[in-house]
Amino acid sequence: MSLQALTVAYKEATVLQEISTSLPEGHLTAVIGPNGSGKSTLLRTMAGLLPYEGSLTLEGRELRRWKRRDLGLKVGLLPQRTIVSFPFAVCDLIDLGRLPHRQSFERRRRRDDDRIVEAARAVGVEALLFRPVTELSGGESQRVMIAMLLVQDPAVFLLDEPTSALDPCQAVRVLGLLRHLAREGKAVAITVHDVNSALGWADSIAALKDGRLLFHGTPSDLDGSILEEVYDTPFEAYRSEGGKTLWRALSLPS
Amino acid sequence: MELTNHRRSRTRRLIFLLSALTALLLLVSFFRITCGDWNIAPLRALALLFGLADEGGSPELLVVRSLRLPRLLSAVGAGGALSVSGVVLQGLLSNPLAEPYTLGIASGAAFGAAIGFFLGGAWVTPASFIGAFGALCLSWFLASRAGGGATAYLVLAGIIVNAFLSAGVTLLKALADDRLGAIVLWLMGGFAGATKTGAVAVWIGGAVVLVPALILAQELDALSLGEERGTLLGIEERRLRLSLLASAAFATSLTVSRFGIIGFVGLVAPHLLRLLLGPRHRPLLLASFIGGGSLLAAADGVAQRLGELPVGVVTALLGGPVFCWILLRGTRR
Numbered sequence: 001m002s003l004q005a006l007t008v009a010y011k012e013a014t015v016l017q018e019i020s021t022s023l024p025e026g027h028l029t030a031v032i033g034p035n036g037s038g039k040s041t042l043l044r045t046m047a048g049l050l051p052y053e054g055s056l057t058l059e060g061r062e063l064r065r066w067k068r069r070d071l072g073l074k075v076g077l078l079p080q081r082t083i084v085s086f087p088f089a090v091c092d093l094i095d096l097g098r099l100p101h102r103q104s105f106e107r108r109r110r111r112d113d114d115r116i117v118e119a120a121r122a123v124g125v126e127a128l129l130f131r132p133v134t135e136l137s138g139g140e141s142q143r144v145m146i147a148m149l150l151v152q153d154p155a156v157f158l159l160d161e162p163t164s165a166l167d168p169c170q171a172v173r174v175l176g177l178l179r180h181l182a183r184e185g186k187a188v189a190i191t192v193h194d195v196n197s198a199l200g201w202a203d204s205i206a207a208l209k210d211g212r213l214l215f216h217g218t219p220s221d222l223d224g225s226i227l228e229e230v231y232d233t234p235f236e237a238y239r240s241e242g243g244k245t246l247w248r249a250l251s252l253p254s
Numbered sequence: 255m256e257l258t259n260h261r262r263s264r265t266r267r268l269i270f271l272l273s274a275l276t277a278l279l280l281l282v283s284f285f286r287i288t289c290g291d292w293n294i295a296p297l298r299a300l301a302l303l304f305g306l307a308d309e310g311g312s313p314e315l316l317v318v319r320s321l322r323l324p325r326l327l328s329a330v331g332a333g334g335a336l337s338v339s340g341v342v343l344q345g346l347l348s349n350p351l352a353e354p355y356t357l358g359i360a361s362g363a364a365f366g367a368a369i370g371f372f373l374g375g376a377w378v379t380p381a382s383f384i385g386a387f388g389a390l391c392l393s394w395f396l397a398s399r400a401g402g403g404a405t406a407y408l409v410l411a412g413i414i415v416n417a418f419l420s421a422g423v424t425l426l427k428a429l430a431d432d433r434l435g436a437i438v439l440w441l442m443g444g445f446a447g448a449t450k451t452g453a454v455a456v457w458i459g460g461a462v463v464l465v466p467a468l469i470l471a472q473e474l475d476a477l478s479l480g481e482e483r484g485t486l487l488g489i490e491e492r493r494l495r496l497s498l499l500a501s502a503a504f505a506t507s508l509t510v511s512r513f514g515i516i517g518f519v520g521l522v523a524p525h526l527l528r529l530l531l532g533p534r535h536r537p538l539l540l541a542s543f544i545g546g547g548s549l550l551a552a553a554d555g556v557a558q559r560l561g562e563l564p565v566g567v568v569t570a571l572l573g574g575p576v577f578c579w580i581l582l583r584g585t586r587r
Binding site for chain 1: 256257258260348349350472473475476478479480482483485486487488489490528532533534
């Protein structure tokens with residue numbers, strides 16, 4: 001997926017300005033930035049949900065020219081929050097991820113059931129398959145939604161704060177899974193608030209501020225001055241027991 | 255393997271439930287055809303119904319074929335159409351409390367039909383269509399301008415349109431003078447004057463909403479997860495929403511123009527059946543059609559027994575406590 005001078009506006013407010021970059025296959029890209037910097041808007045635009053100016057191409061073709069069903073096969077988005085009003089069984093909800101692959105009256109294939117079980121196992125919800133999703137905790141629901149995205153099996157995975165509702169153990173499971181997907185050749189982009197988590201798992205980091213792309217590079221290229229510019233606060237580097245460089249904010253934004 | 259077994263047991267449960275609902279419908283139909291003010295022995299009534307007793311022109315034949323049968327078919331068709339419209343609207347708006355009244359569709363149909371009364375009997379049905387679609391378009395327009403067509407705004411806009419058009423109906427009632435009696439009686443809802451044409455009309459309405467909804471049931475499942483979920487799963491969400499809303503409006507307007515305002519069927523039948531079957535739309539739509547039809551036919555029987563009460567009163571009296579039970583059950587959980 002390639003972005004050239006991508007600009008997105010809601011009514012009169014410009015939310016993303018002149019963003020030019022790419023989302024390469026085989027890469028896990030972490031999008032960081034303060035609240036309101038445009039991270040979710042960027043992902044929603046790349047999923048074809050928002051109108052845009054500039055150029056946004058998938059496989060060389062402008063995104064707005066794609067048919068909706070074809071786009072459903074190619075791009076999958078996990079929104080920041082999903083409230084399910086009806087008590088769908090977890091297995092049925094995950095199965096909806098196969099919708100772009102099926103015609104309206106097409107029978108479910110045996111392979112689809114295998115995919116559901118595999119996806120549920122990958123995110124650790126295989127024991128919940130027959131439970132109503134309305135009875136699950138926030139973190140469990142989040143993992144079910146990720147499983148739904150897995151069975152959709154798009155070429156581009158976009159996940160808006162996939163770990164926000166998860167405990168540290170499940171967060172590591174999901175981040176590891178996403179990195180594995182990237183290694184299999186998928187293009188994966190996630191938004192995260194935990195800078196160290198982004199540095200630890202991502203192949204590249206994109207930093208947004210006020211709708212502009214301030215930085216896009218490898219985790220090793222990211223330094224304190226960039227973080228300070230993004231978050232308007234000084235950052236201090238410290239080393240973990242494993243010798244990795246970690247960052248922490250030193251004060252409130254100026 | 256576990257998943258396959260789960261699906262098999264669910265299919266068995268669905269077949270059992272659909273069979274039980276069909277049996278209930280047949281039982282209600284049997285009572286509605288054989289019992290009434292005029293005592294006709296059950297076997298004789300059935301023989302007359304199926305043309306096995308060749309008595310052209312007998313008054314009993316007239317009662318069974320021209321009064322009881324159209325009334326039964328009208329009540330079943332209207333109940334099915336309203337119930338399925340309720341399921342569709344609940345799914346489209348991701349709101350378990352939605353029904354044909356939510357978007358002002360039923361009030362629009364009632365307002366249009368009331369104007370039709372003023373213009374002359376032939377205008378009632380077309381004016382009701384125009385009213386229902388007008389209300390839907392107005393709700394859609396308000397929601398689009400205020401919140402980009404978001405379902406929450408659609409429900410809000412529907413409440414406003416509903417209140418406005420209900421006031422309009424009350425105003426028309428006040429202005430109706432000598433036609434007041436006819437309008438009031440019709441608004442209260444009932445099947446006392448059901449004809450074959452009315453029965454055909456509501457069955458057409460039921461088919462118009464049921465068939466596309468059944469075909470697009472999986473897409474409806476996705477839409478019920480909330481806005482943009484359908485789009486993300488490759489569905490032309492806006493187009494699908496609008497076409498299914500229009501089909502529900504069509505079914506509602508046909509029912510309201512013929513038999514007045516009948517509340518609660520679109521809410522109670524889907525809710526009860528969702529408890530038994532779960533929220534997947536394909537089985538729910540089928541069961542709701544049969545269940546809603548049985549419910550309204552039975553309620554019409556009760557209304558008739560109590561001296562031709564408005565059937566809407568019976569559905570509300572039955573539906574209210576059931577709904578409270580559902581609500582309290584949900585709270586305890």
